[in-house]
Amino acid sequence: MKLVLIGSESQNRRLVSLGLHRRGDETCQLTRRAELARLPALREWQVVLLDWDLRTDGAAELLRELHERDPELPVVAIVTNPSAAAQARTAGATETVFKPINIDEGRALLQRVARAAKPAASAAEPAGDTRFITQSAAMEQVLAMAWRVAPTSASVLLLGENGTGKSMLARAVHEHSTRANGPFINVNCPCLQPQLLESELFGHVRGAFTGAVSDAVGKVAAAEGGTLFLDEVGELPPEIQAKLLRLLQERCYERLGEAQTRRADIRVIAATNRDLRQRVAAGAFREDLYYRLNVITIEMPSLRGRPEDIVPLAEHFLETLSQSAGGPRRRLTLAAREALVAHSWPGNLRELRNLVERAAILCDREWLDATDFPELLGRTEPGSPQVGEFVTLEALIEAHIRQVTARAESYEQAARILGIDKSTLYRWRKRFENFDPTNVEAFVG
Structure with missing residues (x-):
């Protein structure tokens, strides 16, 4: 993020700035209202963190000037008590955070309210994607690789456990590619019998098999000019693997029951939770197909491998649920946070979202405690x-x-x-x- 940090207490300001900087954020420190002149382009900044106990000027007046210059700029007020928090919100603060600031919790709040960054004109990668909330170095490396690969036409193989976000990343790569205006077509490889899967992928003509009462174009044709996403590609039957290899090598295919060869202008992204090298060694997956799919490999980290993201993601799910359902806003107690972080999350993001949403729906209190997550407490x-x-x-x-x-x-x-x-x-x-x-x-x- 790009933040403006305004406060007259130099030590506190520097500590907060250092903590944010270590997490990859860019901060500009100001001590008084007059120094706003140093920021002629407020629109380039995503959020302001304003100490409400500003000694050099009135914080309310400074907030008013910020809103006059840029009405859409979010301002988070740093306060010491509930009375000051109420005053700040009355004056127009977007959100408040109490002293002393916990950097990780404060940063999660800032990310939630910050407006989207403006990408530099020469940047090859997107400025960010609000679907991916992370403070994890491992996940940031994954995203950096994804944004670097996205503009190319290379095939991408996404690895990782179920629920880690492979399909969401595949869609994001498509949306940040030169094919973004084309379709994104998802095929769940293990969901059908081989003949039906071949028909779903490549299409068929009337009479090609029992039940084929009309022509079908297939998912490959539907993805023309866009991206074909093959989910759980490791489960492909051998007869389909050969046809997929030809599609990747020659960009051509035939519909079931038809001799005409068709061309395909598509990009292929595949995902699996299986070890394809083991599948190749066992003779269950073609080695040549593996290398065709494996041009670029991105491995999604498990949720237990990025523990610093658990609480921010849980808070994001709570916020999303509140906004979509129009219900009260829920918060997590310290005990709930500790229980969330201590859990092993075999179901990864999907399990986290389900448990958080269930707790929010069943609890009638503002603060969710560890007891609202019985699965995390071993019962x-x-x-x-x-x-x-x-x-x-x-x-x-x-x-x-x-x-x-x-x-x-x-x-x-x-x-x-x-x-x-x-x-x-x-x-x-x-x-x-x-x-x-x-x-x-x-x-x-």
């Missing part, structure tokens, strides 16, 4: 059946299915994990009151 929600209790088998099945679908990437993946087909899962669904299959579709992939 289930009240009334949830446990193995060995005197409960029906159906009750255990329902509880298990609910937990798996809440953490699965998709409805199809939930069925695979449970070892049943999708139709069986749907039949179980009808038995569960208030079971909503739309909730199992991922926030991220």
Whole structure:
């Protein structure tokens, strides 16, 4: 971020500036109102951090001048008590933060209210993407690589556990590419039988197989001029792998039941949570296809590998829920923060979002405590059946299915994990009151 830091207490100002600078932010320090003349282009700055106990000038007057010069510039007031916070907000402060400032928590608040950065005219990478909230060096390296690769036509292979955000990054790479005006077409590779998957990818003509009552163009044709995203590409059947290799090498293909060769102007981004090198060694994945997909590899870090992002992401989800649902704003107590950070997050971002949203919906208090996250404390929600209790088998099945679908990437993946087909899962669904299959579709992939 680019911030203006205004305060008369030099030591506090320098400590805050140093903390922000170490996290990659750019700060300009001012001590009084007259020094605003040093900032002729306020529009280039994203947010102002203003000490409300400004000794050299009246903070309210300085805030008024800032808004006169740039009405859209967010200003966060640093206050010492609730009375000062109320005064600052009445005067027009966007948000308030209490002294002493915790740099990580304060920075998360600043990121939330800061306006979008203006990209430099010569910059090859985007100024930022508000979908990616991070203070993690590992994640920042991932984004730097993504923005560097985005303008090229190179194929990209995204690796990482389920729920780490692979599909969201794939879409972001597309949106920051020269194909941004073209379509972004997603194909979930393991969700269909080989023939149906081939038809979905390449299309078919009428009569190509039983049930093909009309022509279908396929996802490759639908992605023309844009990006084809192959999710869970490691699960591709061998017969489809050969056709995909030809598509990548020669940019041509045929529809099922048709001899005509068609050309494809597309970019391919693939993602998998499998180790493709092991799949190649086991003979389950073509080595030549692996190298074609593996032009650029980006590995998404797990959430437990970026613990500094857990609390800011949880706060972001709470803020998003409040804005979309129009409900009260929720906050996290220190105990809740500690419980969130201590959890291993096997479901990564998807699990975090689900647990945070559930706690916000079920809690009627402003502050969410650790007890509002029973899963993090090693126990289930009240009334949830446990193995060995005197409960029906159906009750255990329902509880298990609910937990798996809440953490699965998709409805199809939930069925695979449970070892049943999708139709069986749907039949179980009808038995569960208030079971909503739309909730199992991922926030991220």
